[in-house]
Amino acid sequence: MLPSDTVQPTEILMARVLVLHGPNLNLLGVREPAIYGRTTLPEIDDALAALATELGAHVECRQSNHEGVLLDWIHEARGVFDGIVINPGALTHTSLALADAIAGVAIPTVEVHLSNVHAREPIRRRSFVGAKCVGSVSGFGAASYTLGLRALLDYLTRASSPLV
Numbered sequence: 001m002l003p004s005d006t007v008q009p010t011e012i013l014m015a016r017v018l019v020l021h022g023p024n025l026n027l028l029g030v031r032e033p034a035i036y037g038r039t040t041l042p043e044i045d046d047a048l049a050a051l052a053t054e055l056g057a058h059v060e061c062r063q064s065n066h067e068g069v070l071l072d073w074i075h076e077a078r079g080v081f082d083g084i085v086i087n088p089g090a091l092t093h094t095s096l097a098l099a100d101a102i103a104g105v106a107i108p109t110v111e112v113h114l115s116n117v118h119a120r121e122p123i124r125r126r127s128f129v130g131a132k133c134v135g136s137v138s139g140f141g142a143a144s145y146t147l148g149l150r151a152l153l154d155y156l157t158r159a160s161s162p163l164v
């Protein structure tokens with residue numbers, strides 16, 4: 001039998017992932033280091049780019065302090081990106097609009113948080129965004145992002161190969 005005779009599951013050849021950082025995450029490294037650590041945002045973005053290359057994916061990282069800008073980027077991701085990794089910052093706990101945008105574009109999205117939001121103030125235990133995501137990673141510091149990217153790529157692989 002020729003290789004072409006075997007049934008091959010459809011695979012995403014190079015997953016394109018949009019990484020979104022919400023309000024105040026540009027201050028990482030100096031912002032409340034006891035909670036968020038000393039790793040800077042450029043260092044997190046570099047680690048994500050390196051991991052993406054290792055795993056055969058592509059990431060584009062963006063940060064905004066403005067809810068509307070994040071909404072526009074999510075809308076524009078349709079047909080351009082296969083998945084989203086998002087740390088919505090405080091918008092996690094307040095923004096029905098961000099949750100609606102993620103549900104609206106129907107792009108598989110993973111929510112990440114540096115801190116363990118479940119172990120902090122009660123308001124941080126509620127996530128509008130998380131309810132519309134395929135999963136969440138919280139509490140591993142900067143590693144939450146790389147774990148989130150790994151989880152998303154694993155999810156995308158499984159979604160494109162139903163037999164796996």
Ligand code: DQA
Pocket residue numbers: 023024025087088089090091092112113114115116117124
């Ligand atoms: C955060 C947790 C949020 O509650 C907070 O408002 C942030 C950062 C985190 O990564 O731990 O800005 O999303």
